Amino acid sequence: MTAGVTSPIITTAGEPQGDALGTLLGLLQADMDACGRAIVARMDSPVALIPQLAAHIVAAGGKRLRPLLTLAAARMCGYASGHRHINLAACVEFIHTATLLHDDVVDESRLRRGMASANAVFDNKAPVLVGDFMFTRAFQLMIEDGSLHVLRILCNAAATIAEGEVLQLVTQHDLATTEDRYLDVVRGKTAALFAAAAQVGAVVAQRPVAEEDALATYGLNLGIAFQLVDDALDYAADEAVLGKSVGDDFREGKITLPVLIAYQKGSPEERQFWRRTLEEGQQQDEDLPHAMRLLKRHEAIDTTLGRAANFVREAQEALEIFPQSPLRQALIDVGSYTVNRVH
Template identity: 55%
Template structure:
């Protein structure tokens, strides 16, 4: 699943506009993922870092700093920090989820082992903390360290909430903020902070990243039930088969009668799935308007992201970031 499912690609425009600075970010990443004493570290890290990811989060840091008029060197350090945190979480996630593929390639835990993935992820977290101290800005350190804690907290919350029918929309939102939005909002917020922007602009950048991350994750969860598998790279119903309680199902469970609730308990909580259960789940989601309501939520968060950016100085970078907020939900039209 990715941002390549429609023709216009604002993230490609961002990459072109920020190409020189992203080259500096990538050079710093390669330099800091080196290890004199443990060659396994650069081997594992390079496998993931060089896998062709879009580097959207570090680009958001660079873009935010540029929009706010920053002309120093440290937005590059912060962008690399954000990418290290992201890469560390991916290594850990693939172990937790027992994943075999990421970005179309075998995962590090499959090519090496779980121990290597976890420990190299720990190394990257440590490297990210070294990097985030270098600008000498305590507020930046606070934002990024808080984000790292929120991500970890969200992952643990998801372990307990993912198959519990008592999980409501507030808990779902807390999980989404942990797994996706926290790093988006930190990435944009630190760009404004390092530029010395006023508190209103910094808050607007935080709000943009938060809303963009939530919109993206809700869209991702919705497309699991209504997407085109040839376009998304996922099979329709993967989340259902993996017993993940995402927003469409949470909405359907909230509206369920006794018989429908028993169906969700059997398939999601107990994991006793039978032939035809996915089709019945889709029928219930449509019966209660859960798919359309989820779509409206995603579009609403996209609008919040766009409204936040409207408070920042007009520039081509700002306009592309507004387009990006439309783009993450364009798959739902």
């Protein structure tokens, strides 16, 4: 099942959009390989359960979009003199993995990255502690790197992620959540790390603040778009493609942008339906298909994807201060790919 979006949401010159991520990965293959090796090396610990659980996460793969952003930003900014970008990209992935591990505990999501989630295999205890360990590993990498500016950027991102996740706890069962407040959640839980990951690339290349800011803006808006598309996919994607079940958010009572849109446009009966299923958590077998029909009726998926496309455009515009290059083009195209992966 796919969303009913037929017109191209945004258009860009250059690569075929479906291959944008592949192009970016191709440009950075050696760096990504080095980053992967750094991740494995730094997960090691005399406590065997730590690399075991870490390997479980690493084996699950994932797109490693966040470290890719650090590497791409550093190289686009002309960094060529060392390995700081590799270590900091690994550090970004550690922070992300730590939040995933803690999010698995919190969300009790059954599928994460297409495999059984870490807590389903190892129970709830180990992921909390291994997440803490990975978080401290990330800081150890930054301390080795030695830049207080980098520490400040990534630590502030980590604080914002935690705040965003707590805000999500408060808002996720509340249909009175406004779109703005929902976007605050998304900025926190998803976009802050995208922003920091990209910004750090300019820092290692010792570029001016304007370029740091431009990359942070790119990352922030790309991250928001990424999350909104994820929200849409949860009601629209093919399970095999997405690697997570359709309707996960619905079953967990998570109130995401498509639902907020449908709720705001809904009739009194429809609102009652959303309140029962999401606020009160009273769900029956036929509720998910009905929810999907309501989302379609109010064009909630298309509207969400339209919002995402706007954020992608802002991300792409932020890159205009950089000279044209294959990496800049690849970063622009990844924005388009983010929105179009729904097709």
